[in-house]
Amino acid sequence: MIELISRIWKTPELRAKIFFVLAMMGFFRLAAAIPIPGIDATKVSNFVQSNQIFGLLNLFTGGSLEGFSVVMLGVGPYITATIIFQLLTMIFPKLKKLYYEEGERGRQRFNQYARILTVPLAMLQAFGFLRLLQAREVITFSDPLNIVTAIFVITASTIWLMWLGELISEKGIGNGVSLIIFAGIITTLPSAVFRTLIQSDQLSHLPEYILFAVVALIVIAGVVLINEGQRQIPVSYAKRIRGMRVYGGVSSHLPLRVNSAGVIPIIFALSILLFPGMMASVLSGVGFAPVARAAQAISYAVQNQTLYATFYFFFVVVFTYFYTSVVFDPKEVAQNLQKSGGFIPGIRPGQSTAAFISFIMNRITLAGAIFLGIIAVLPTVIQSVLPALFSGSGTASLTIGGTSVLIVVSVAIETFKQIGAQLSLHDYENF
16 A cells, blocks of 8 residues: 555646545535525534435535535535436437447547536525425525525535536546545545434444444445456457467456446436435425325335335446446447457357357456345345444445445445556556
């Protein structure tokens, strides 16, 4: 570790990128400490900690929601907008062509559409949350202009945070949005653990704490194993003669990752669950009976632990397959192999190779998807098995549960991989 830090410090470009990321994280945490004025933060904090949906949202915003910060929505609206457009690629062929076939320029236009959609989504979520708090008498606005001002401030802060994430991805190292969520969880973690410890007699629950610590270590080991696990497909290269030299004739392998989607399915599934749950909480008190009944049904489904865990597991598995198909194209891999003279022994090049790779990928993705689903619902299981350990502390259990461990470990692994790649590139250039 000391050697790695020394190599990073001796690499000016990488050192500058890491300092840039740390500076942006500092700006994010500074914004998270700026509250919207005229609000009793204690009432908001108590409400957020007693609500499972907003407890999850608070987890990803680094406590900004319970502190009623200007960045209280985090990057949630941007993630939701991205999910919507990626799902629309399955319905509209032109959008699919834009994203998959028009290269970097098409991806930029696609991302621009997501940015535009982020604005109304942020306004809608801000309005919904403020109206919900007002209906529950957690906050009061004497002047309607104050509500409008708060909505615009929250929306502008969300857009700023979206820009900050993209800036980190462009000029720093790692995925900017993931790093912002990572910073939020790391910031919230100490207070959540402390809150859990002081809410019960430590001596009487010592066996539960030991069990929880063992489960946490197993989860971390499992996350590392799944993230690093891969199926190696043997690849051979035909001999080619050019002039007096012979090329090829060697054997290699094609690594297929068990979890190609990374942590994205967890984040996507949470966004899908949070948005309708938040809107249902707002609409459950409207005067139009059909809408109110539908909203109440959705609120019940989200608050019910068994139904919530079932939907969560289902969405994680579905989004794991969906995002794997986005980041990994068997046809493109098969074409690249054929162009380079490579082939899988016993499989014909071209369409047969693509079908074989797709078959193998679907099988190993199933294992990764089920693992991600289990990790996602782990907090709910722990709360059921150890209710005394987390009594009255729903937010704490969610924060130190499997979802946060998966995100923290996955983002850390991916970031260190990119740092290693940057170091290798620097060593190669100076060779």
